[in-house]
Amino acid sequence: MDAPEYSITTRGLNLWYGQFQALVDVSLDIPARRITALIGPSGCGKTTLLRCFNRINERLGYVTTRGEIHVLGRNIYAPDVSLLELRKAVGMVFQRPNPLPLSVYENVVFGLRLHHRRGELPRARLDAAVEQALREVGLWNDLKDRLDTPATRLQLEQQQKLCIARLLPLKPQVILMDEPCSALDVNGTRAIEELLFALREHYTLVVVTHNMAQARRASDECIFMLLGRVIEHRRTEDLFLNPRRPETAEYIEGRYG
Amino acid sequence: MSETPLETLRRHRPRWDRVGERAVEGLIRLCGYSAILFVLGIFLFVFREGAPLLPKLDWGRVLLSPEWYPTSRMHVRYGVAAMIAGTLSVTALAMVLAVPFGLGAAIFVSEFCTGRVKETLKIVIELLAAIPSIVWGFIGLSVTNRLIQTYLPAPVGLNLFNAACLLALMSVPIIVSIGEDALKAVPDSYREAALALGATRWQTVYRVLLPAARHGLLAAVLLGVGRAIGETMAVLMATGHANQFPRSLFDPIRTLTATIAAELGETAVGSDHYRMLFVIGLMLFTITFIVNLLADLAVRGVRNKTG
Known part of the structure; x- marks a missing residue:
């Protein structure tokens, strides 16, 4: 087996919300083209960590970050890094599906419109991008005749798939997902999980989940966090079958959390 | 116990x-x-x-003629066309000044500033709304009057432009506070969605927030219009109160409201002149009613969209 290639590495990452330290000395290597699940009880910092990778945490003015994060080999806190380029390469899917209040079509091409001048986007290019992105998430057949409907009228599962689809025209390499199934029912969850496996071929996926069974089913590697620290990071089946640390064992047995 | x-x-x-x-x-x-x-x-x-x-009343005359001679011995005429033109032109010009300014301020307060700056701005803007209109009129008479005469090619400083500036300043606080509410009502998830796709803050504003909040922003503008149409004291003092169709920005004009304020005290109760001033009141009532109705429909549009 060839050496693993890492999409995201962090070294000594610390993060404070005001006085409260939410991440403590996080050092991780997240492999490319794998599904990595972040698990842990509420408030353990898994969502915070995820939101560091595209620096969307910084929206809140009171966040202080120390340490290094390299995404795709670049230090994302280097002064010459463009936030916009970073966010093009690192897409994000949120807990509640949040399609923009636009049509399905405009949601998918939204990213292209942000990053290109009007003249660079002939209709044919947009059409092609929409079809490709919707095919990739399995929505094309359902929605190809309804591209003009407002995205907020779709079913939740379709909305969440659309939220994934709208990342794709920007050709991201990493997709961050913050509990992408927590607003969905069983069928929606299954559909999204199947989609994760399909996307794994081309993208690095980092998925925060509250649902241990989901982490077990739908991830290659698993990172267990507690109180802002990474407790254990191993291949998913190893972590669940013979956890090394007692905290991990107790958590996956459901003794707390 | x-x-x-x-x-x-x-x-x-x-x-x-x-x-x-x-x-x-x-x-x-x-x-x-x-x-x-x-x-x-x-x-x-x-x-x-x-x-x-x-x-x-001969309504054709009333609505189309600028001849307002309510106390003429020989031939009383109640033409309010020039006053309607005065009211509409001063309101329109006020909105031309106030809408970009007010919406810009609303966007700034809601999206671009945080913490203490935001709180301070909101308080100051509300303070602007609390200034009595007679004070605005006084400023119009003494301050802007002189400024306009000195720096602009206007023979008189009390004119359409002067009053429109004051009305703009009076409507801006309404537009800002209602506009800010409308922007604040846009779910934060839309902002995060746009930012996570690499949108700049300004792109987020004009591609996502403005369309999402458009009904609320329209309501803000219409309420500002209502404020400007109904204002009396400041326009009475700053317009020059000359009953004529405005031909340039710097012509003195007269508004419906100012006419009532200036003349009602000098009429005999029950006289035709007295009653005519009340008819003007009815016209104002109708105009503001329509504007408020439009604002209400605009806000209802918001609920239907998000609900």
């Missing part, structure tokens, strides 16, 4: 509850209905005072 608190509750609470609850409910209901009562009452009063003249 062997009673437990629970028994005390059982014995005393229900009666108090029932009486108190009813009294408060009745009082609140009265407050609610009184608003309708007052509006209807005012309308009826204005209508009653103006009504006897209504059938006697």
Whole structure:
């Protein structure tokens, strides 16, 4: 087996919300083209960590970050890094599906419109991008005749798939997902999980989940966090079958959390 | 004392509850209905005072002629066309100034500043809304009047432009505070969605927030219009009060409201002139009613979209 290639590495990452330290000395290597699940009880910092990778945490003015994060080999806190380029390469899917209040079509091409001048986007290019992105998430057949409907009228599962689809025209390499199934029912969850496996071929996926069974089913590697620290990071089946640390064992047995 | 608190509750609470609850409910209901009562009452009063003249008016003349000679011995004429033009032009110009400024400020307060700056700005803007209109009129007479005469090619400083500036300053606080509410009502998830796709803050504003908040922003603008149309004292003092069609930005004009304010005290109660001023009041009523209705429909549009 060839050496693993890492999409995201962090070294000594610390993060404070005001006085409260939410991440403590996080050092991780997240492999490319794998599904990595972040698990842990509420408030353990898994969502915070995820939101560091595209620096969307910084929206809140009171966040202080120390340490290094390299995404795709670049230090994302280097002064010459463009936030916009970073966010093009690192897409994000949120807990509640949040399609923009636009049509399905405009949601998918939204990213292209942000990053290109009007003249660079002939209709044919947009059409092609929409079809490709919707095919990739399995929505094309359902929605190809309804591209003009407002995205907020779709079913939740379709909305969440659309939220994934709208990342794709920007050709991201990493997709961050913050509990992408927590607003969905069983069928929606299954559909999204199947989609994760399909996307794994081309993208690095980092998925925060509250649902241990989901982490077990739908991830290659698993990172267990507690109180802002990474407790254990191993291949998913190893972590669940013979956890090394007692905290991990107790958590996956459901003794707390 | 062997009673437990629970028994005390059982014995005393229900009666108090029932009486108190009813009294408060009745009082609140009265407050609610009184608003309708007052509006209807005012309308009826204005209508009653103006009504006897209504059938006697030649409406073509009234609405199309600028000739306002209510006290002429020989030939009384009640043409309000110039005043309508004055009211509409000063309101329109005020909005041209106030809408970009007000919406810009609303966007800035809501999206681009945080913490102490935001709180300070909001307080200052609300303070701007609290300045009495007579003070604005005074500023129009003494400050902007002189500025306009000195720096702009205007023979008189009391004119359309002067009054429009004051009205703009008076409507901006309304546009800002309602516009900010409209922007604040846009779910944060839209902002995060756009930012996570690499949108700049400005792109987020004009591609996502403005379309999402458009009904609320329209309502903000219309309420600003309502404020400008109804304003009396400041325009009476700053327009020059000359009954003519404005031909340039720097022409003195006269508005419907200012006419009522200036003349009502000098008419005999029950005279035709007196009644004509009430008819003008009815016209104003109609205009502001339409504007408020539009604002209301705009806000309703918001609920239908998000609900």
